[in-house]
Amino acid sequence: MSLGPIPWQLANVQGPRTAKVINNAKVVAARIKRKKNPILIVGPNITREVEGKKLIDYAIEMGKAGITIVTTAHVVKEFIKAGFNNVVSMGLSDISNRLRDPNWKGFKGEGKPELALYLGGLYYTQSQSLSALKHFSDVETISLDREYHPNADWSFPNLNPKEWKETMDELVGLLK
Numbered sequence: 001m002s003l004g005p006i007p008w009q010l011a012n013v014q015g016p017r018t019a020k021v022i023n024n025a026k027v028v029a030a031r032i033k034r035k036k037n038p039i040l041i042v043g044p045n046i047t048r049e050v051e052g053k054k055l056i057d058y059a060i061e062m063g064k065a066g067i068t069i070v071t072t073a074h075v076v077k078e079f080i081k082a083g084f085n086n087v088v089s090m091g092l093s094d095i096s097n098r099l100r101d102p103n104w105k106g107f108k109g110e111g112k113p114e115l116a117l118y119l120g121g122l123y124y125t126q127s128q129s130l131s132a133l134k135h136f137s138d139v140e141t142i143s144l145d146r147e148y149h150p151n152a153d154w155s156f157p158n159l160n161p162k163e164w165k166e167t168m169d170e171l172v173g174l175l176k
C-alpha cells in the first residue's frame with residue numbers, strides 16, 4: 001500500500017490532507033490562468049541555479065506574464081539588480097497573514113489573490129506558510145520547487161534537476 005508522495009524533509013509529518021501531485025506544466029499553467037490575481041512568493045533560494053538557469057530568471061519571466069511577485073527575505077535587491085522592479089517586498093509571515101484575511105483587497109485594490117505560487121523559499125519556513133494557508137484560508141497554493149511540499153494544495157513531486165528545469169521551461173513558455 002502506497003502512502004503517497006514523500007515530503008522532501010521526512011520530519012515534515014503529513015496530516016490527512018496533503019498536496020495533490022502535479023506532473024506536468026500544462027496543469028499548472030491552466031490553474032494559473034483560471035485564478036484571479038495570482039501571486040508568486042519567492043524566498044532566499046531564488047538566486048540558486050538549477051541546470052544552468054537561475055530560479056530568479058523563471059520568476060522574472062512569470063512576472064512579465066502578469067503574475068505579481070512577492071519577495072521575502074533580502075531578495076528584492078536581486079530583482080532590482082536584474083532590472084526587474086515590478087516586485088513587492090514583504091516578510092513571509094506578513095504575506096501569509098494577508099492571504100488569510102478575507103477582507104484584504106490585494107496589492108493594488110483589485111481583490112485578494114485566489115492563488116499563491118511558491119518558489120525558492122526555505123523548505124521549513126515555506127512549509128509553515130503553506131500549512132497556515134491550507135488550514136485558515138481559501139487561497140489555493142502551488143509549490144513550484146523541485147521538492148514535494150505536502151502542505152500545499154498542489155506540488156511537484158521530488159524531481160531531479162533536469163526534470164524540474166524541463167517542467168519550468170515549459171511552464172513559463174505556456175504563460176507567455
